[in-house]
Amino acid sequence: MHNMIKTTEIRQGVVECVMDLGNVYPDEDLKKFNSRWEEFLASDPNNALVLKRIGNTIAYPHKSWLPRKKDNRPSVFLLLGNPASHSVREDIYFSYEGKGQEHRFWKVLRELGFININTDPRTIKQDFFNLEYESPFRLGLEVIYTFPSSASKPKWSGVVGLERLFGRKVMKHLLETERTRVLPLMREFTKDGGAIIALQKDAYNAVAQNTYSLKQAMNFELKSKFNNSISIYGTPPTRWLYTMKMKELLRNIRAEILASV
Numbered sequence: 001m002h003n004m005i006k007t008t009e010i011r012q013g014v015v016e017c018v019m020d021l022g023n024v025y026p027d028e029d030l031k032k033f034n035s036r037w038e039e040f041l042a043s044d045p046n047n048a049l050v051l052k053r054i055g056n057t058i059a060y061p062h063k064s065w066l067p068r069k070k071d072n073r074p075s076v077f078l079l080l081g082n083p084a085s086h087s088v089r090e091d092i093y094f095s096y097e098g099k100g101q102e103h104r105f106w107k108v109l110r111e112l113g114f115i116n117i118n119t120d121p122r123t124i125k126q127d128f129f130n131l132e133y134e135s136p137f138r139l140g141l142e143v144i145y146t147f148p149s150s151a152s153k154p155k156w157s158g159v160v161g162l163e164r165l166f167g168r169k170v171m172k173h174l175l176e177t178e179r180t181r182v183l184p185l186m187r188e189f190t191k192d193g194g195a196i197i198a199l200q201k202d203a204y205n206a207v208a209q210n211t212y213s214l215k216q217a218m219n220f221e222l223k224s225k226f227n228n229s230i231s232i233y234g235t236p237p238t239r240w241l242y243t244m245k246m247k248e249l250l251r252n253i254r255a256e257i258l259a260s261v
Contacts, residue, residue, distance in 0.1 A: 004170075004177045005146065007062070013129060014091070015062040017146050022056040024170055030056070033166070040165045043157075044150035046085035051148070060148065063091055065141035066189050067129045074261050075194030076114075076137040077186055079203040081159045081237065083143055084151035092121055093141050097151065108241040112250050115139055136258055140189045144178050144203040158237075159202060179206040186226060195257045196232045204234040218245055220252045231260070 004024055008016045025033055041047050052059045063083070087095040094103035102119055110116045117124060117133035127133055128141075149161040156164065163171050186196060186207065198204035201212040208224035212234055216222040222234035233253045240246040 003180075004174050005181075007146075007181060009064075012068065013063055013065055013125065015064050015146070017060050017062050019058045019060075019147070020056060021058065024173060029167075036165050040149075040156050040161070043153040043155065043161075044085050046089045047148070047150070050085055050088045060146075061088060061091070062143075062146040063088065063093060064185070065093055065125070065128055066185060067131060067138065067140065069129065069131050070192070071131055071138060073131075073136060073138040074257060075140065075190050075192065076257065077140045077142065077189050077194065077196045079182070079186075079196060079198045079200075079207065080141070080143045081200035081203060082145035082162060083148045085148040086151065088148045090121060092124055095121060104241045105238055108247065108250075112247060112254060114250070114254060136254075138194075142182060142185060144182060144198075144200065144206050145174065146178065146181075147174075159200065175202055175206060182206065186230075190226070190230045193261075194230060195253075195260075196226055196230060197235060197253060198232060199235050200237050204232070208232050208234065218249065220249055231257070 004019055006018045006020075010016055021030060021033065041051065050060050066077075083093070087093060090096075094105040097103045106115075106117070106119050113135075114137065115133050115135040117127055128139075131138060145159060145162060147162055149165075150157045153161070155161065162174075166174060190196065196207065198207060201214075204212045204222070207226060210224050213222060214236060217234045217236055224232040224234075226232050235249055235253075236243075236246055
C-alpha cells in the first residue's frame with residue numbers, strides 16, 4: 001500500500017491532512033467503504049464540517065499542539081487516540097463535552113497538578129503555545145490517528161469508530177502511516193529530555209517496545225523507553241479520567257517524572 005495520508009503544516013499547530021482512498025482500497029472494497037462512509041458521516045453533524053471529500057480524496061485539518069517555545073521545565077508529550085470532530089471544528093483539544101461543559105481532560109489535569117490553564121476558547125491555544133500556564137511541565141498534545149470521529153455515538157466514536165469505518169486491514173496500515181508521522185515529532189519535542197504518556201492502546205503500541213495491557217496500565221506497570229532514554233507511560237483511555245484508579249496512576253506518573261529530573 002502507498003502512504004495513506006499526506007500532511008502539510010500550514011502554520012504552527014495547524015496541519016492539513018489529505019487521504020487518498022484509491023491508494024488503499026481495491027474497487028470492490030471501496031464500494032463497501034462508501035456504504036459505511038455515509039453512516040459514519042451522518043453520525044455527527046461536525047463530521048461534514050471538518051471532513052471534505054471530493055471523489056476518493058478526503059481532506060481535513062489536524063491540530064498539533066507541540067510548542068516550539070522552550071523553558072526550563074521538562075517536556076511531557078501526551079499521545080492520545082484520535083480527535084473528536086467537534087474539537088477539530090473548534091481547533092481546540094478537548095474543547096468541551098456534554099452541553100458545552102469544560103472537558104474532564106482539563107479538569108482532571110488541573111486537579112492532579114499537570115496543568116492549570118484558562119480554557120477560554122479565545123485564548124487557550126495561544127496560551128498553550130506560549131507556555132503561559134501553571135505546570136511543572138512543558139506539555140505537548142498529539143494523537144496517533146489524525147482522522148476525527150464522533151465523541152458521543154458509540155458505534156462510530158473514537159478509535160473503535162475508525163476501525164469500523166476503515167476495516168482492520170486498512171487500520172493496520174493507517175497506524176503505520178501515522179506512526180511514521182509521530183515518531184519524529186516525539187523525538188524533536190523530547191530531545192532535551194522529558195517523558196511520554198500514551199493515553200490509548202494504539203498510541204502506546206505505536207511508540208513503545210512492549211505491548212499494551214490495560215491491567216498493567218492500571219497497576220502503574222506499563223512502561224517502556226523511547227530512544228533508550230525517554231520514559232513512556234501507558235494509561236487507560238481518557239474516558240477513565242474521573243475514576244480514582246486513573247487519578248492515582250497519573251499522580252504516580254507525575255511524581256516519577258519529577259523525581260527523575
